[in-house]
Amino acid sequence: MVSQSFIGLGRAQQKALGSPDLPMVLIPHPFGTRSREELKAIAAQCADDIARLLCEAAPAAAEAARIAPAAPRAKLIEAPADLAAFNKLFIDKRWGDGLILAPPTQDAVQRMLRFTDRAPDEVVATIAPGMGAATVEYIAIQGVMAGCHPEYLPVLIAAAEAVATPRFHLQAIQSTTNPSAVWLIVNGPIATWLAVNSGAGCLGPGTWANAALGRALRLILLNIGGALPGEMDKATQGQPAKFAFCCAENVDASPWEPLHVERGFSADANTVTVVGALGTWSMNMTARRGEEVLAMIADTMQYPASSDYMYGGAPFILLSPQHANLFHREGWSKAEVKRRLWEASKIRAGRSRGSEFERMANGRRAELGEIGVDSMVPISVKAEDISIVVAGGPGSHSVFVPVSAHTRSVTREITVTESATGNNF
Amino acid sequence: MSSNLLVYEPVAPCLTQPQQSRHPLDRLAGKTIGFIDNSKPNFNHLVEDLSRVLMEKHGVTAVIKQRKRSASQGLSEAAMDELVAQTDAVITGSGD
Numbered sequence: 138m139v140s141q142s143f144i145g146l147g148r149a150q151q152k153a154l155g156s157p158d159l160p161m162v163l164i165p166h167p168f169g170t171r172s173r174e175e176l177k178a179i180a181a182q183c184a185d186d187i188a189r190l191l192c193e194a195a196p197a198a199a200e201a202a203r204i205a206p207a208a209p210r211a212k213l214i215e216a217p218a219d220l221a222a223f224n225k226l227f228i229d230k231r232w233g234d235g236l237i238l239a240p241p242t243q244d245a246v247q248r249m250l251r252f253t254d255r256a257p258d259e260v261v262a263t264i265a266p267g268m269g270a271a272t273v274e275y276i277a278i279q280g281v282m283a284g285c286h287p288e289y290l291p292v293l294i295a296a297a298e299a300v301a302t303p304r305f306h307l308q309a310i311q312s313t314t315n316p317s318a319v320w321l322i323v324n325g326p327i328a329t330w331l332a333v334n335s336g337a338g339c340l341g342p343g344t345w346a347n348a349a350l351g352r353a354l355r356l357i358l359l360n361i362g363g364a365l366p367g368e369m370d371k372a373t374q375g376q377p378a379k380f381a382f383c384c385a386e387n388v389d390a391s392p393w394e395p396l397h398v399e400r401g402f403s404a405d406a407n408t409v410t411v412v413g414a415l416g417t418w419s420m421n422m423t424a425r426r427g428e429e430v431l432a433m434i435a436d437t438m439q440y441p442a443s444s445d446y447m448y449g450g451a452p453f454i455l456l457s458p459q460h461a462n463l464f465h466r467e468g469w470s471k472a473e474v475k476r477r478l479w480e481a482s483k484i485r486a487g488r489s490r491g492s493e494f495e496r497m498a499n500g501r502r503a504e505l506g507e508i509g510v511d512s513m514v515p516i517s518v519k520a521e522d523i524s525i526v527v528a529g530g531p532g533s534h535s536v537f538v539p540v541s542a543h544t545r546s547v548t549r550e551i552t553v554t555e556s557a558t559g560n561n562f
Numbered sequence: 563m564s565s566n567l568l569v570y571e572p573v574a575p576c577l578t579q580p581q582q583s584r585h586p587l588d589r590l591a592g593k594t595i596g597f598i599d600n601s602k603p604n605f606n607h608l609v610e611d612l613s614r615v616l617m618e619k620h621g622v623t624a625v626i627k628q629r630k631r632s633a634s635q636g637l638s639e640a641a642m643d644e645l646v647a648q649t650d651a652v653i654t655g656s657g658d
Binding site: 278 | 605
């Protein structure tokens with residue numbers, strides 16, 4: 138059963154999941170706001186459709202859809218050499234993100250492929266919801282179109298592997314009505330080699346690596362994952378971070394171990410972390426005491442419609458160096474900051490109303506038991522589920538990054554070829 | 563006259579092999595139908611109403627319901643296996 142506005146997603150999913158003949162019954166959209174009387178009328182109609190479809194043989198069209206999959210090598214096509222005309226062609230075909238693209242020529246893609254030992258036709262990952270084959274070559278094509286330097290390719294390969302990891306739950310991130318963006322966090326020496334900005338304005342414009350890497354991942358999600366806005370990407374509005382969202386961690390200004398070390402990688406390992414981010418909320422406070430800043434952050438984390446609170450999430454706090462060092466001077470480790478935030482950000486369940494209260498009660502029942510209006514609900518199942526990254530320049534602003542429901546951030550090691558290290562960057 | 567250049571088409575193919583997933587039932591009467599309640603607002607009520615109509619009008623013998631923790635989270639494999647073993651067809655929902 139599919140509500141009418143989701144029919145495109147439903148049809149695409151039938152094909153992507155290998156069930157082109159799966160029968161679908163349409164119900165009116167929006168469905169969740171209907172009265173009980175309206176639901177009874179919908180059920181009466183729907184039951185007849187279900188009865189018919191369950192006893193009906195697969196249509197001939199579905200039989201015809203059972204064709205052998207295409208070979209995973211990219212096809213060359215002719216396109217206008219004129220940049221404006223080339224872009225018009227690609228935008229008309231919905232092969233881009235709406236910004237000007239660089240032509241993915243054979244030469245440009247070949248230059249990028251030199252930065253990996255993997256074969257061009259190797260399938261690195263399958264990208265939901267369209268289940269497109271992210272071969273090394275297709276990843277390089279998106280990188281060229283996004284304006285990446287060739288040496289960025291290993292980061293994109295690792296990012297494609299990371300988003301396709303089951304615990305990241307890309308299917309939900311790509312097709313939800315939430316404004317889910319994918320945030321890339323680069324750690325290790327490669328962040329310096331590629332000049333990924335970890336300092337002032339690291340989430341804003343002006344740095345080639347941050348902009349091109351974030352954008353290339355978006356093109357992977359669009360062109361390989363098939364998440365075209367309004368079609369398989371059902372985001373009601375989306376958000377600007379869906380164009381590009383990438384930074385490095387400011388390890389030099391951080392008093393603590395960086396994210397990738399916390400997750401078991403050596404300090405000199407190169408990693409990329411993907412986060413299903415719902416937005417960025419600036420939290421500004423100048424204070425001498427850590428308790429004051431901590432309380433301000435915990436207050437910001439609490440908002441009743443948050444899917445973190447509905448289901449037990451895994452939010453991120455991007456701390457400014459100023460706030461991180463203030464906490465450090467209080468004698469707090471990163472784990473201690475997480476524990477204090479987890480305690481201080483518990484929300485009274487009654488602040489969620491109607492369907493949202495029901496979702497919270499259903500979503501947290503297995504973990505917390507029956508939830509009443511006065512139950513205190515933590516943002517995540519455990520304090521350790523909160524992640525802390527230090528980035529940014531001088532200033533008293535930290536950033537709260539709520540996450541999409543049920544996604545868990547994933548960190549993958551970036552494999553850099555020997556010839557690509559050091560002076561080549 | 564404008565010139566052309568060769569570029570790669572950027573849209574990657576889906577390599578999923580299509581499977582036959584539709585196995586038509588000979589009739590609904592006497593069958594057991596499963597519902598996966600996706601936990602979206604109102605879906606539980608629709609499942610309740612549908613269950614009644616399917617039994618009263620179409621002769622379905624029994625309906626078995628499984629409610630997901632949230633819409634974006636799949637039913638556990640164990641719960642899915644149990645539902646498949648107990649039913650002749652399974653229905654779920656997508657959308658808002």
